[in-house]
Amino acid sequence: xxxxxQAHHDGPPADYLSESTVKSWLxxxxxxxxxxxxxxxxxxxxxxxxxxxxxxRLELMTPRGDVLxxxxxxxxxxxxxxxIMIFFFLVPAIPSVLGNFLLPLMIGARDLAFPKINxxxxxxxxxxxxxxxxxxxxGGIDTGWTFYTPFSSMYSNSMVxxxxxxxxxxxxxxxxxxxxxIVTVHTMRAPGxxxxxMPLFVWSHYATALIMVLAxxxxxISIVLVGLEKFFGVGVFDPRLGGDPVLFQHLFWFYSHPxxxxxxxxxxxxxxxxxxxxxxxPIFGYRFVAFASVAIAIFGFLVxxxxxxxxxxxxxxxxxxxxxxxxxxxxxxxxxxxxTATLYKGSLSFDTPMLYALGFMGLFTIGGLTGLMLAxxxxxxxxxxxxxxxxxxxxxMVGGTVMAYLGGIHFWWPKISGRxxxxxxxxxxxxxxxxxxxxxxxxxxxxxxxxxxxxxxxYRPEFQVLNVMSTAGATVLAVGMLMPMIYLGLSLRQxxxxxxxxxxATGLEWQIESPPTTHNFHEPVLVTCEPYLYSPEEAxxxxxxxxxxxxx
Amino acid sequence: xxxxxxxxxxxSVNAPKLDALMLFELGVVVFFTLMIGLLVLAFCVxxxxxxPVDRSHPPTHSKAMEVVWIGVxxxxxxxxxxxxxxxxxxxxxxxxDAAQIDVVGKQWMWYLQHPQGRSETNELHVPLGRPxxxxxxxxxxxHSFYIPAFRIKQDVLPGRYTSLWFEPTKVxxxxxxxxxxxxxxxxxxxxxxxxxxxxxxxxxxxxxGSGPSQAEEGERLFVQNHCAGCHRGSQIxxxxxxxxxxxxxxxIQNGNNVEFATADYLYIRDSILDPKKQVVxxxxxxMPSFKDQISEPDLLKIIEYIKSISNANAxxxxxx
Numbered sequence: 001x002x003x004x005x006q007a008h009h010d011g012p013p014a015d016y017l018s019e020s021t022v023k024s025w026l027x028x029x030x031x032x033x034x035x036x037x038x039x040x041x042x043x044x045x046x047x048x049x050x051x052x053x054x055x056x057r058l059e060l061m062t063p064r065g066d067v068l069x070x071x072x073x074x075x076x077x078x079x080x081x082x083x084i085m086i087f088f089f090l091v092p093a094i095p096s097v098l099g100n101f102l103l104p105l106m107i108g109a110r111d112l113a114f115p116k117i118n119x120x121x122x123x124x125x126x127x128x129x130x131x132x133x134x135x136x137x138x139g140g141i142d143t144g145w146t147f148y149t150p151f152s153s154m155y156s157n158s159m160v161x162x163x164x165x166x167x168x169x170x171x172x173x174x175x176x177x178x179x180x181x182i183v184t185v186h187t188m189r190a191p192g193x194x195x196x197x198m199p200l201f202v203w204s205h206y207a208t209a210l211i212m213v214l215a216x217x218x219x220x221i222s223i224v225l226v227g228l229e230k231f232f233g234v235g236v237f238d239p240r241l242g243g244d245p246v247l248f249q250h251l252f253w254f255y256s257h258p259x260x261x262x263x264x265x266x267x268x269x270x271x272x273x274x275x276x277x278x279x280x281x282p283i284f285g286y287r288f289v290a291f292a293s294v295a296i297a298i299f300g301f302l303v304x305x306x307x308x309x310x311x312x313x314x315x316x317x318x319x320x321x322x323x324x325x326x327x328x329x330x331x332x333x334x335x336x337x338x339x340t341a342t343l344y345k346g347s348l349s350f351d352t353p354m355l356y357a358l359g360f361m362g363l364f365t366i367g368g369l370t371g372l373m374l375a376x377x378x379x380x381x382x383x384x385x386x387x388x389x390x391x392x393x394x395x396x397m398v399g400g401t402v403m404a405y406l407g408g409i410h411f412w413w414p415k416i417s418g419r420x421x422x423x424x425x426x427x428x429x430x431x432x433x434x435x436x437x438x439x440x441x442x443x444x445x446x447x448x449x450x451x452x453x454x455x456x457x458x459y460r461p462e463f464q465v466l467n468v469m470s471t472a473g474a475t476v477l478a479v480g481m482l483m484p485m486i487y488l489g490l491s492l493r494q495x496x497x498x499x500x501x502x503x504x505a506t507g508l509e510w511q512i513e514s515p516p517t518t519h520n521f522h523e524p525v526l527v528t529c530e531p532y533l534y535s536p537e538e539a540x541x542x543x544x545x546x547x548x549x550x551x552x
Numbered sequence: 553x554x555x556x557x558x559x560x561x562x563x564s565v566n567a568p569k570l571d572a573l574m575l576f577e578l579g580v581v582v583f584f585t586l587m588i589g590l591l592v593l594a595f596c597v598x599x600x601x602x603x604p605v606d607r608s609h610p611p612t613h614s615k616a617m618e619v620v621w622i623g624v625x626x627x628x629x630x631x632x633x634x635x636x637x638x639x640x641x642x643x644x645x646x647x648x649d650a651a652q653i654d655v656v657g658k659q660w661m662w663y664l665q666h667p668q669g670r671s672e673t674n675e676l677h678v679p680l681g682r683p684x685x686x687x688x689x690x691x692x693x694x695h696s697f698y699i700p701a702f703r704i705k706q707d708v709l710p711g712r713y714t715s716l717w718f719e720p721t722k723v724x725x726x727x728x729x730x731x732x733x734x735x736x737x738x739x740x741x742x743x744x745x746x747x748x749x750x751x752x753x754x755x756x757x758x759x760x761g762s763g764p765s766q767a768e769e770g771e772r773l774f775v776q777n778h779c780a781g782c783h784r785g786s787q788i789x790x791x792x793x794x795x796x797x798x799x800x801x802x803x804i805q806n807g808n809n810v811e812f813a814t815a816d817y818l819y820i821r822d823s824i825l826d827p828k829k830q831v832v833x834x835x836x837x838x839m840p841s842f843k844d845q846i847s848e849p850d851l852l853k854i855i856e857y858i859k860s861i862s863n864a865n866a867x868x869x870x871x872x
Contacts (some may be wrong), residue, residue, distance in 0.1 A: 010571050013841055016632070054872065065739075070738050070739075071737060071738075071739065075733075075736065075738070100802050109692060142735070142736070143733075144733045148693075148694055148732075148733070149692065149708060150692070150693055150694070151693040151733075151735060153658070153841050154693075155692060155735060156735070161573070163608055166740045168868045181553075203579075203715065235607035238710075238714070239709075239710045239711025240710070240711070242826075245709055245710065245711075246709070256783070263671075279599070281610045282612050283611070283612075283619075284611065284612045284614075285614070285618055286611075287613070288613070288618050290621060300818060309640075309712035310696065310705050310706050310743050311707045311709075312707050312708050312712060315640070317642055318640065319640075322633060322637060323633050326629035326630070326632065326633050327626075327629070329625065329629065330622055330625055330626060330629070333621065334618065334621065334622060335621075337617075337621040338583060338618075339618070340588055340591050340592055340595070340609070341595065343592060343595035343599060343608070344595055344599065344610065344611070344780075345590075345599060345607045345608075345609075345611070346595070346599050346607070346610065347599065347601045347607060348596055348599050348600050348601055349600075349601045350596070350600075358592060358596070361588065361592060362585075362588075362589060362592075365584070365588050365589075366581075366583055369580070369581040369584055369585060371583060372577060372580070372581065372629065373574070373577050373578075373581070375578060375633075376573065376632050376635075376636035377634070377636045377637050377639070377640035378569075378570055378573060378636040378640040378643060379573060379574055379577065379636055379639075381569065381640065381643060381702070381704060381705050381706075382570060382703040382704070382705065384703070384705060384731070385615045385696060385698075385732060385733075386729040388730065397578060423673070446558060449559070449560065449696070450558075450559070450560050450573070450700065451560050451701075451727060451729065452699065453730070453731040453739075454731075454733075455733040455738060455739070456738070456739035456827060457738075457739040458739045458740060459739065460727060460742075475625025477719060536599075536607040536610055537607050537608065539601065540601065540602070542814075544602075544603050547602070
């Protein structure tokens with residue numbers, strides 16, 4: 001391949017997985033091993049959050065609250081579902097698993113800039129996560145993941161503060177990861193790896209890291225203020241103490257809106273790698289896609305008020321946040337159009353990662369476009385806090401982030417584990433996830449427009465049909481999501497058979513062994529060309545040749 | 553049980569306007585989704601590996617195309633923005649002749665007061681074809697007043713007054729939901745809105761005999777809580793008279809400066825609960841606080857009374 005990263009084989013090199021003692025894992029500073037630690041942990045949290053989601057959908061099969069029995073149980077469930085999925089799965093999933101594993105490989109570095117801080121970030125994350133699980137075991141919280149005051153600070157009788165501390169701690173893990181990525185991208189690039197020779201994966205993670213470092217502290221500040229109010233009666237948010245409940249929402253969304261981009265920008269990162277590889281051609285409009293990531297990161301800080309159109313903030317503030325929210329849709333549109341154009345004149349093959357990527361494009365397009373309806377002030381008044389919003393953000397965060405995450409895991413699984421997986425099961429899982437997802441969440445758009453509010457334990461009987469459809473879809477979705485855990489897990493039992501570059505991809509990470517050795521590259525890397533040097537005509541010739549050999 | 557509506561009832565002046573905008577945006581969404589979807593499908597079929605087509609010189613970038621697909625969404629976005637923002641501003645600018653209903657949300661019920669005195673819980677009766685303005689506050693946490701058939705929603709906040717208006721256009725019974733998560737029984741904080749023929753509404757108002765109006769009830773509370781002793785021109789205690797004060801600027805002593813505050817709902821409420829916060833210039837800060845002594849619905853009644861004696865600018869809202 002074009003990049004001059006050659007592996008010298010002086011006897012079989014020890015790969016990063018070969019040392020297997022517990023101590024070697026828990027004290028590792030290898031970015032790849034830290035990535036694996038995260039992979040195991042986020043998978044466990046994903047299962048926990050998914051089980052809660054399943055129980056909720058089961059409850060919502062009937063308009064009466066007759067499955068879980070008490071509204072408090074249900075309220076605690078949707079809160080923990082939100083907290084776990086957002087803070088312990090969606091935010092860390094792609095950056096901490098794939099980002100940690102791939103970022104140094106993609107820029108030709110030996111490791112991240114601060115390997116020990118990288119390990120520390122995992123420990124910090126685990127402390128927060130274990131606190132979260134502990135809360136779940138000891139009654140849980142019922143405030144919703146948004147912790148709106150004064151309910152959370154004055155009225156809720158659940159473990160709000162413990163949960164807030166868990167989120168606070170986890171936030172530091174996010175800040176540390178972001179910091180590490182920024183410094184790594186600035187200082188660790190191999191000679192010749194200029195900014196415009198970086199893979200788009202790196203661009204997206206760079207933009208994500210900027211948001212992590214700049215927005216997460218605001219969440220920490222808000223949580224500290226809630227604690228001060230609850231324990232010392234400092235009047236910040238409760239009007240009875242002279243505070244302002246809307247202030248909390250401003251602070252909260254100043255973190256949590258950019259956080260949506262922390263979740264989905266890494267998804268863009270994955271898709272921008274998969275599509276050129278399986279279309280066998282350079283990405284269309286590389287610079288536009290790169291700058292769109294940065295534009296999304298910047299605009300993402302200016303739109304928090306669109307969560308508050310009916311909160312009692314000024315109408316004029318609403319108008320400003322509305323127009324800014326429309327503008328943030330533009331860089332997302334740029335990406336979708338460029339990915340579509342990348343398919344043109346390509347030599348397309350439809351392996352599992354590509355199916356996930358195409359599914360991502362469909363779901364993200366629907367999720368993004370329905371965002372326009374929510375950015376429209378008058379429409380938002382009607383659909384705000386209904387299932388329309390639930391459907392919209394699940395299309396973005398599950399349809400976008402989770403599809404991209406699964407696509408990425410399949411794409412880099414041969415590199416990470418050195419093993420292949422059964423392609424037929426992979427394709428089936430992509431199909432089931434896509435179909436199950438739409439069956440689950442599309443009816444929720446209708447439910448929302450009909451007026452069913454979110455966070456309802458019981459509901460009006462006229463909403464039942466759509467809820468039953470949604471629950472049925474969730475079953476299909478659950479099967480689709482469980483399958484990769486099984487067949488990828490089973491693939492670990494077979495010998496390392498993947499080969500260094502099973503997809504014929506051009507990134508630096510594919511020029512070394514699978515799985516990589518501990519020190520990644522055997523000799524200094526020199527980058528002399530741009531990324532995505534694929535040729536569709538070349539791919540066709542190879543394909544024809546293979547067919548010919550096969551038939552001969 | 554198994555009926556299957558796809559659109560909610562359209563029962564207010566606002567509803568068809570909003571649905572028209574929704575239809576337009578839905579058109580945009582469907583168009584772009586189909587366009588992306590069909591392009592992706594077409595490319596997937598045509599350029600699948602092994603299909604003999606021309607793949608020479610795949611374009612790597614095109615400024616012109618980028619400009620088009622930045623420009624078109626931008627223009628469509630601006631159209632949506634202007635259209636929806638105009639509707640939004642209409643939604644919060646009540647016509648001057650709107651009748652006012654006071655709303656108090658609390659865990660977990662809606663308390664509604666008609667100006668003529670009748671109050672109700674989780675039921676709201678309104679006349680067909682008359683604009684109604686809601687003046688809302690909460691006794692505890694955040695709630696959100698939501699009537700899907702009218703396409704309106706507004707958060708209800710403790711310590712603040714928010715408002716909303718609507719004009720019903722169809723007789724019937726509609727859902728009233730709490731849309732902001734407010735604790736254990738959030739999902740049963742549900743009410744019914746009854747849109748009635750105006751004559752039926754008038755009859756309903758006096759069904760239980762014509763009791764005291766909001767303002768009359770407020771006057772009773774005004775006396776009962778000993779407000780009258782100071783604020784009704786007694787020479788013994790030095791307190792400002794309240795006639796004509798509603799809606800007017802009031803001079804406030806702030807250090808050595810005098811600032812002006814408008815005597816609106818929030819100002820009067822604050823003056824009752826936290827009287828030392830904004831003391832009227834020329835008066836001693838001697839009024840005691842009535843915090844935790846007067847309920848939110850009673851506060852609203854007292855404010856209605858003070859409003860009713862603002863003879864200079866009797867607003868049509870109370871002149872029902």
